[in-house]
Amino acid sequence: xxxxxxxxxxxxxxxxxxxxxxxxxxxxxxxxxxxxxxxxxxxxxxxxxxxxxxxxxxxxxxxxxxxxxxxxxxxxxxxxxxxxxxxxxxxxxxxxxxxxxxxxxxxxxxxxxxxxxxxxxxxxxxxxxxxxxxxxxxxxxxxxxxxxxxxxxxxxxxxxxxxxxxxxxxxxxxxxxxxxxxxxxxxxxxxxxxxxxxxxxxxxxxxxxxxxxxxxxxxxxxxxxxxxxxxxxxxxxxxxxxxxxxxxxxxxxxxxxxxxxxxxxxxxxxxxxxxxxxxxxxxxxxxxxxxxxxxxxxxxxxxxxxxxxxxxxxxxxxxxxxxxxxxxxxxxxxxxxxxxxxxxxxxxxxxxxxxxxxxxxxxxxxxxxxxxxxxxxxxxxxxxxxxxxxxxxxxxx
Amino acid sequence: xxxxxxxxxxxxxxxxxxxxxxxxxxxxxxxxxxxxxxxxxxxxxxxxxxxxxxxxxxxxxxxxxxxxxxxxxxxxxxxxxxxxxxxxxxxxxxxxxxxxxxxxxxxxxxxxxxxxxxxxxxxxxxxxxxxxxxxxxxxxxxxxxxxxxxxxxxxxxxxxxxxxxxxxxxxxxxxxxxxxxxxxxxxxxxxxxxxxxxxxxxxxxxxxxxxxxxxxxxxxxxxxxxxxxxxxxxxxxxxxxxxxxxxxxxxxxxxxxxxxxxxxxxx
Numbered sequence: 001x002x003x004x005x006x007x008x009x010x011x012x013x014x015x016x017x018x019x020x021x022x023x024x025x026x027x028x029x030x031x032x033x034x035x036x037x038x039x040x041x042x043x044x045x046x047x048x049x050x051x052x053x054x055x056x057x058x059x060x061x062x063x064x065x066x067x068x069x070x071x072x073x074x075x076x077x078x079x080x081x082x083x084x085x086x087x088x089x090x091x092x093x094x095x096x097x098x099x100x101x102x103x104x105x106x107x108x109x110x111x112x113x114x115x116x117x118x119x120x121x122x123x124x125x126x127x128x129x130x131x132x133x134x135x136x137x138x139x140x141x142x143x144x145x146x147x148x149x150x151x152x153x154x155x156x157x158x159x160x161x162x163x164x165x166x167x168x169x170x171x172x173x174x175x176x177x178x179x180x181x182x183x184x185x186x187x188x189x190x191x192x193x194x195x196x197x198x199x200x201x202x203x204x205x206x207x208x209x210x211x212x213x214x215x216x217x218x219x220x221x222x223x224x225x226x227x228x229x230x231x232x233x234x235x236x237x238x239x240x241x242x243x244x245x246x247x248x249x250x251x252x253x254x255x256x257x258x259x260x261x262x263x264x265x266x267x268x269x270x271x272x273x274x275x276x277x278x279x280x281x282x283x284x285x286x287x288x289x290x291x292x293x294x295x296x297x298x299x300x301x302x303x304x305x306x307x308x309x310x311x312x313x314x315x316x317x318x319x320x321x322x323x324x325x326x327x328x329x330x331x332x333x334x335x336x337x338x339x340x341x342x343x344x345x346x347x348x349x350x351x352x353x354x355x356x357x358x359x360x361x362x363x364x365x366x367x368x369x370x371x372x373x374x375x376x377x378x379x380x381x382x383x384x385x386x387x388x389x390x391x392x393x394x395x396x397x
Numbered sequence: 398x399x400x401x402x403x404x405x406x407x408x409x410x411x412x413x414x415x416x417x418x419x420x421x422x423x424x425x426x427x428x429x430x431x432x433x434x435x436x437x438x439x440x441x442x443x444x445x446x447x448x449x450x451x452x453x454x455x456x457x458x459x460x461x462x463x464x465x466x467x468x469x470x471x472x473x474x475x476x477x478x479x480x481x482x483x484x485x486x487x488x489x490x491x492x493x494x495x496x497x498x499x500x501x502x503x504x505x506x507x508x509x510x511x512x513x514x515x516x517x518x519x520x521x522x523x524x525x526x527x528x529x530x531x532x533x534x535x536x537x538x539x540x541x542x543x544x545x546x547x548x549x550x551x552x553x554x555x556x557x558x559x560x561x562x563x564x565x566x567x568x569x570x571x572x573x574x575x576x577x578x579x580x581x582x583x584x585x586x587x588x589x590x591x592x593x594x595x596x597x598x599x600x601x602x603x604x605x606x607x608x609x610x611x612x613x614x615x616x617x618x619x620x621x622x623x624x625x626x627x628x629x630x631x632x633x634x635x636x637x638x639x640x641x642x643x644x645x646x647x648x649x650x651x652x653x654x655x656x657x658x659x660x661x662x663x664x
Contacts, residue, residue: 121637121653124570124593135633283617304435306401306464310411332435340570340593340653342619344432380417380468382439382460383432387614 002316003362007294007355008151008179009320014204014249014356021206021245031237033227042240049247053211056203056250057177057196058187066212066233067243071178071199072102073224074212075145077234078174078195079106081220082143083115086172090140096120096128097338100151100176104334107145120146125287126155126339133162137169144173148186151179152322152335152351153286154295159191167192172218178202182253182355183261183293194218200242204356205249209242264354265293267363271352272296274367279374280388285336285349294354297322299336302384303377304347311373317366322349344383404499407469414468416475418458427518429511431646436463438471440515444483444523451482459515466505470494474512487520489513546629547662554636555629556658559583566590570654572597572639574626580660581605584618595619595654597626597641629657 024045030038032046047062054062068074083093095107097119107117118136120128128146137144144166149156159175166173174195177186181202188196195218200209214220214233226235275282281301300308305321312319322333336346352366375392378384403411420441430436438461445455457478459471474494478486491510495501501510547555568591573584575598587594594617598604601623603613613620621641627649628640638653 121632123568123655124591125568132633132635302462304463304467307411307468310401310403310408310465314412338653342433342621342652343435343650345619347432347435380414380460381462382428382437383462385614 002318003365004318005352005354005358005362005366006318006320007182007358008351008353010207011182011201011204011355012357013201013206013245014252016252017205017245017248020248021241024241024244028240032240033229033237042238045240045244046238049244052247052251053198056186056254057198057213058189059213060189061216063231064214064216066214066230067238067246068210068212068234069208069239070210071100071176071197071202072210073234074197074199074210075100075102075176076106077212077220077223078197078214079103079110079143079145080223081233082172082174082195082218083110083113085219085221086142090142092116092118092138092140092142094118094120094133094136094141094144094146096122096146096157098122098126098128098150098152098335099145099147100178103145103147103176116140122155122338124340125290126150126153126285126335127287127290128157128162130158130161130165134165137165137171141169141171144171145175146173147176147179148184149180149292150286150335152333153297153339154179154292154353155286156180156184156290156292159193163191163193166194180292183257183264185254185257188213188215195220200246200249203246203249203253205246206242209239209246211246260356261293264358267354267358267360268293268296270360271363271367274363275370278367278371280391282374285339285341296352296354297349298352299341299345299349300374300378301345301348302381302388303374304381305349307377308348308350308373311377312366312369315365315369315373317369319366320351320353322346322351401465402502403465403469404501406497406499407466407501410469410472410498411465414459414472416458416472416479417460419460420456420458423458423519425519425521425523427515427520427522429515429518430463430467432462433643433646433650436467436511437461438463438467438511438515440471440512440519442478442516442519442523447482451484453480453482454478454486457516459512464505466501466510469498470501470510470512471515473498474516478516483520483523487517489516544626544629544659544662546631547657547659550629550631550634550636550657553634554631554656556656556660557662558660559658563587563590566656569593569656571595571656571658572626572652572654574598574657574659574662575600575604576660576662578605578609580658581609581613583658583660585609585612585616588616588618592617593619593654595621595652597621597624599623599625599644626657626659 030042032042051062053065120133172194176197178199194215196213198211201207285297332343332346423441424444425442427440430438441458443456447453457475461471491513570593572595584596603610623644625642627642631637
């Protein structure tokens, strides 16, 4: 395997997590709904690992953790479940312009179902305008859903201020914490939130598991109907091996998150400094300080992102881009556009996300290869101004 | 199929593009695509004659901004067209280029398979004998148009004059409409207050007298050439975005920002 710098897309499962899970795949495989001893064992595991997730976010009551099949389902349960249950209270929901695609599309669905959705704008750094959020809240507002941090540019949102506004106006606040859960500690008591989305893979657990924190006393309509598991909020036999893995991953993450965050921050800052210093007409997207420790998001004038990714691929470096040409819809990243970038600027973006196995050598390797790749693509591009081409050619001679 | 799942031949042309570059004093020049959509192609041809005295493509070169398949199709068509008569070259279709490359991902067939169009444009340009466009050094604006919403947002994000304290622009995304050197100097000054300064100008080149244009080029000011401000849109009584017109592509697009400065605007 080469240099992997796409941790926001997928993370490897921790080996300690795998060994913990294995026993629940072939030995302790029973269904917690069964009444026999084996069933009791499964019930105990469910309770033990639910507890670990509660501890991970400092939730006072483990019962407030609802296991789901992943973050997308958690977001569906939070938004659709809450909106449908509280239709009579009001029909207005607030999200931001830069939410994850799952929230954006759920919001569109709710609009078709008769709800009104407002989208809070962001500033040039991709941080929501808290003053505008305040002014968007009306008598009819029932729910605010804003992620803890942008999954693309890594800008960390003012969670405390949003939470204060929600409390003051008696509006329920949901936050999708997936982008930040591997590098920013979560405490639902210190910053009160009513609902919070978690994903297992984003903290090095297995895929196909996630959770929704649902504050005690708060109720949502289930979106998956069946045998009434998870207090009726999410039916279907519990995915015990997945939940065990998720819980174990949370335990490991909680113990090392601060240390790991400062390690990643150093690597990230080295990378940002190195790129901006060496490559002309390169820019950092997102906030210089209020950003996820593991995220560096660049753009380079005159070149296109997919070409950049293909060229990095040839050097065995895995990274991502916000360019339209690499997406299913052929549309440029909505986050970059909302931040005020032009389409042609959004096309030239490079998203680097670091993780547990990222080393300084990985960063050095990228810093070694990237300037040459950008140069090659710029020499190929009709948009590159003649003086820059001249400058590049002079260095050669 | 993933949009980046390319054949080995596509990857080869992407990695080692053939005939990349420009031809000085080209006989024909074709330009297709739009950087806004993520693709832009320049095609240059030099026309000669074969021993039957037919016109042929003696030399061909390209420059491309775009994804892997945009680069590969440009490179491929230059190999296919070199030496062909103009008549034969004109008949090359997008499908021919894709076939020669052993296929393209379906999603890329239309968006980035523009090379055949670029070659046709270059041949048309040669046959019609049009002179290459002359670059105009100054803003070619003749009349001042009404900008929808400008007056509505005065004091709420739009400015007709420079405010006393430039701190008002701290960390804001500012669009400055080119109305002469004073506006361009303001743009340069504002880079000390915010990372996002955009100048909209109707000019085809970097505007301003030599010294200012040079400074602009070296700065982080984003220049939108051949553009005109059409409309200002806001939400909650504040500027939120603008609509700009791109003369080159003859189309409108939107841009999110916080402030618009148009010195001496007379709507």
